[in-house]
Amino acid sequence: MDKLYTITELTREFGISTRTLRFYEDEGLVHPERRGRTRLFRHSDRHIIQNILRGRRIGFTIAEIREIILAYREPPGELGQLNLMLKRVTEKRAELNQKRKDIDDTIAELEIIEELALTRLAEIGVGS
Amino acid sequence: MDKLYTITELTREFGISTRTLRFYEDEGLVHPERRGRTRLFRHSDRHIIQNILRGRRIGFTIAEIREIILAYREPPGELGQLNLMLKRVTEKRAELNQKRKDIDDTIAELEIIEELALTRLAEIGVGS
């Protein structure tokens, strides 16, 4: 089962446009085969698309996403590059931890807003 | 102690530009006083700026941030609006929970990358 996906199959599955997938190909993130001129995506492409969308949801740029994908594919051979990569990983992790905290704080704030609204609703509901 | 902040005090504290703060004023998020023409920011403004930056870090647009700020300031009086607001809050919370999961998954992935790199480093370190 080496299923190949057409572009519209994937756009429907992920709720994105064909333009978006072609853009990701132009950016070198994904490498579909060709039958004639039409693209056929492999499982690996599909998996990468999922990663891209995940990265997108948490606010990574395409450049950052590409960096992570590449780091996964081919860990650099040179010492300097490896140390640089470790530093970048540490930075990213700190950034993500900050975002986690921001999200938790915002959820807490949303809950306060929710309670305000519910209280207000109860008042109106009783009064009317 | 009703300290007022100048614009550059705040840009330095938060690591943002004056342009950014003026933009936030144009967007109606912040309402500094004026002494002559120069802006003087209150504590409440400073607090809102912190909220904006937090929202920004987790990828909210200015419009979304404004919506949250307004919801906090003045819970709507009308029933339809209140119900709409509750729906939006529920949506936002779901979105934030998804982002939390995305972040956790990405952190896990970064840790794999880190281990790959450390292993590679050990190999090189021993070999040289």
Place this chain on the structure above:
DNA sequence: CATTCTATTGACCTTAACGTAAAAGTCAAT
């Protein structure tokens, strides 16, 4: 075979969130 989808390429267009530069005013200190 003609038609009807669906895909492709190339080009220019769009939006948010500021950046940047110009021209000019304010204020304290030298």
Place this chain on the structure above:
DNA sequence: ATTGACTTTTACGTTAAGGTCAATAGAATG
């Protein structure tokens, strides 16, 4: 009174991540 640091408004510029549109090409189906 000039320098220097800081501020203002106005206005055009920029970048990322696609959107949109036109013209063309294959593919599939009646």
